[in-house]
Amino acid sequence: MRRQLFVVTVLASSFLLFLVQPMVARMALPRLGGAPNVWNSAMLVYQALLLGGYAYAHAIGRFPLRWQGAIHIAVLLLGGLTLPLALAETAPPAPGWEALWVPWLFLLTVGPAFFAISAQAPLLQRWFAAHPQAGNPYPLYAASNLGSFAGLLAYPLLAEPLLAIGQQSHAWAAGYALLVVLVASALWARRNSNAAAIVPADDPQEPIAARSDWRTVLLWLALSAVPSGLMLSTTTFLTTDIMAIPLVWVIPLGLYLLSFTIAFAERRALAGLFVVLAPLVLLVDGSVAMFAAGRADLLAGTASVILLFVVAVALHARLYDNRPHPGELTRFYLVMAVGGVAGGLFTALIAPVVFDWTWEHPLLILAAALLLPLAPWRRAIAGRFGNPAWLRLVLAGILVVLFAFALAAFPPGLGETQLAGWQWATLFVMLSLALVLAARRWSFVTGVAVLLLAFGGIANLRTSIEGLRERSYFGIYAVRTTPDGDTLLMHGTTIHGLQHTETTPNEPTTYYGRSSGVGRALALAAPDARVGVVGLGVGTLACYRQARQAWTFFEIDPVVRDFSDRGLFTYLANCAPGAPVVIGDARIAIEAMPQASFDVLVIDAFSSDAIPLHLLTDEAMGIYLAATAGDGLLMMHISNNYIRLQPVLARLAQERGLATMVLIDKGDSAGSGTGNNAGDLYPSTWVALAPDQARLAELAGSGAWQPLAPPEGPVWTDDYASILPYLVWENFL
Structure with missing residues (x-):
């Protein structure tokens, strides 16, 4: 029967399949930034390719096993022609078209190889069941998802910290070659089987009564779609309120895959325990997650993750309990894949367009309540x-x-x-x-x-x-009015800006007060300085503009600019009327500008509480320096609750031979600033960088500037960056 050979092959297939998912997403960060929907778009492509692979496995199941093997080996070899993987070269998207462009980029990059491997879970189970004494093939699906879970964990814990992107791609290609050998070995183990592995479920000679009816098929579909949608909606919460990095991306997907391992296991005791606990968890964690939504703390994150895992196990256990005879195995997995894509489409494409908030999450919780097994209770x-x-x-x-x-x-x-x-x-x-x-x-x-x-x-x-x-592709924004009558813009859980609407409406607030590092730098800028600002926000920095200065803003999200255009925030209209706002990824836009375009360049690009990694690499630093004049000044905002960015910038500055210093402003708690209501100036950390120390001399005398923290670790590049050594673990608690 060679059961161990099939288990190893299935494990290896799934390991490679889910190792490549965060790897390609990491490749794309320099182009796409850290928007949470980037990962959801990637997941949608992977689910669509998985559906294609399952449909292909179902289609070739009607042929004799030796023909199935020959066809599949050929497909694997054709997929191997695209290796080693490299990000496809495509023109950047027009503003507003990211939701379609991002899936297309991922499809071009990883599509052929991913499709070839994705068919193997159902196909190998079918080959395994060809032996008359093979037994139940469905537990192999549990092994498949265990391999998927291991692949996801291996990326942020091993591959990303130890290997550059190019090395990761070559290592994955070597694993793909080994996989082809394993598949050929599994096929050889069934060489004496000349008939189709199992009678196809859609064989016209099969009795119609043996097939599952449409109600059962719809149940399979629903039990697959709801956990898939919950996985992505949970991902949206975590990556919006914490950070859009593979380490966070893999948590919901990893637990989602692990739920299959428990639900499809031959021993049912653990799955039965989850079925009993699921209604309780749905009530408790659903309420807590809803109550804590909008607060990036351990309570909200833990409740959402536990809810996803327990509910997914319970729903997938019900799916397993309703599995068909092995004669319908590939049909069963095909319907499961359709359900996974349906959940992904709803969460990744439909919800961001239809809803102004993450309404998909409570709706999916309600859908889970409709489907959970309640018999024990x-x-x-x-x-x-x-x-x-x-x-x-x-x-x-x-x-x-x-x-x-x-x-x-x-x-x-x-x-x-x-x-x-x-x-x-x-x-x-x-x-x-x-x-x-x-x-x-x-x-x-x-x-x-x-x-x-x-x-x-x-x-x-x-x-x-x-x-x-x-709501846009890049996040969820809410305009709020404080008890004092001020206007706030929230992006996820981060205050994106605040404006006094009645008193001192042009006074800089929040992270940009006159005592902050950027406030001091812009106050000392030359009267005719050319200033570039990456990240518009509510336009607060515009009110440092002097009459003869030329300012340019860069903003990736047109929705953010719309808040100023509609007059909800008037910093831009009052202080820098006519200043151009370039919509699109700032790194790409700045690279396209003439060299030495700015005397001062300010990098202030938040994705909730995180600066996208692609703005903190050596390549990005080279773009900034090329865009600033020889004696120009670069100001970078690195206020962050979860990552120590000072040593990262210090290493980048060392690599480029730059002089640096940092100003940590305590905001109102230090009594800084005038003309502001209490609580309107927030703690901030700004780093000043320049080609030589003389450029920083005048700025150094304007406040309590300090030396930057010592550099640590290797320099971050587009090819290599790992945040693990710099995480502030206590702030996650």
Whole structure:
């Protein structure tokens, strides 16, 4: 039977398949930046290629096994002609077309090789089952997903820190060659089987009654689509509020894959435990994640990740329990792949266009409530009520009580504050009471909806109705008014800017006050200086512009510029009317400009709480320096909660022979600044870089500038960058 050979081949296939996903996404960072939807777009391409691979495996299943093998070996060899992988050369996208251009880029880069490998999970299971004593082939799918999980972990923990992108690509190509040998060996192990591995499910001679009916097929589809969508919506939350790097990308996808390993295992005890726990986890973590949405803390992140994992295991366990006879194996996996693509399409393409917030996440939680197995809870609770009418009355009463108490204890808008002890106790009692609702499907789904509405849904609906929130490919922005009447722009959980709308409307605030590093640098700029600013925000820096200075702003997201164009923020109109705003990736736009275009260049490009990695590489530094005059000044904003960026910049400066210094401004806590309301100046860290120390001399006397931290590690390049050594782990807690 050679079971071990098939297990090793399936594991190797999936390991390579999911090792390449973050690798190609990492290749694309210099072009695409760190927008969370970049990873979702990549995942959509991978799911579509997986669907194509499963359809191909289903199609060739009608041939004798030796023909299947010959066809597949040929497909693998053709895919190998595209190796080693390198990012496809395509023109940059027009603004607003990123959602289509990014998938196209990934498809051109990795499509042939990924397609060839993606067919192997169902195909090898089919070949395995060709032996009359092979037994149940479905547990091989658990092994497949274990290999996928290992591949995902291997990238951020081993491949990215140890190998440059070029080396990663060559190592992957070597693994691909080894895989071809393993597939050929598995085929040789079934050389005596001349018939098709299994009678195809769509064989006209097969009895129609043996095929799964359309209701079962729709159930397979739904049970595949909802976990896939939840995986991507959880990814959107994590990468928006923490950082768009492979280390974070792989967490939801890794747990999603691991859920298949548990759900499809031959021993069912662990899967059964997850099925029992899932309704409880959905109620508790769904409520907590909704309540904590918009706050980048351990509570919100942990709740979302646990919810994804437990619910995915439960739904996939139900999928396994409804699996067909092995004669429909490839059809079953084909429908699963269609469901995965459907979930990806909804989350990655439809939701960002239709919704102004991540409404897809609570909607997918509700969909999970519709599908979760509830039999254990139904037996335990409903069995205690002899009269069904009494049960319905009790469940309706619990729903009313839950909604009333949730609104009283957790009013809309409370999500920005910390919970008191009595509120945690109230939350525990409410969620314990809500478990009774699992006695019936209708009450459980309604109860989940009630809790999601009460714990943040109503507040977010109000914001959507008011029209003060926008969503684009690059993030979610919300305009808020403070009790003092000031106007805030939020990007994820990061304040993107603040403006006094009545008093001192042109006074710089937040990270850009007059005591900040950039404030001091721009105040000392020459009266006729040429100033470039990467990252428009609300346009705060525009009010440092002097009459004869020429300013140019670079902004990747047209939605951000629209806030200024609509007059919600007036810094740009008041202080720099007519200043050009270049829409597109700043690194590409600056590289296309004439050399020495600026005397001062400010790099302030946030993606929530993170500066995209492609703006902190040696190649990027070369572009900045070429764009500044010989005695020009480069100012970089590196305020960050999660990564120590000073040693990274210090290494870049050392590589380029630059003089550096840093100003860490404590904002209002140090009593700095005048003409601002208390709390309007935020702590900030700005680094000044110049070709020689003389250029920094005048600026050094303007405040408490300090030497930059000593350099650490190798220089970051487009080919190599690892954030692991620089993570501030305590800030994740």
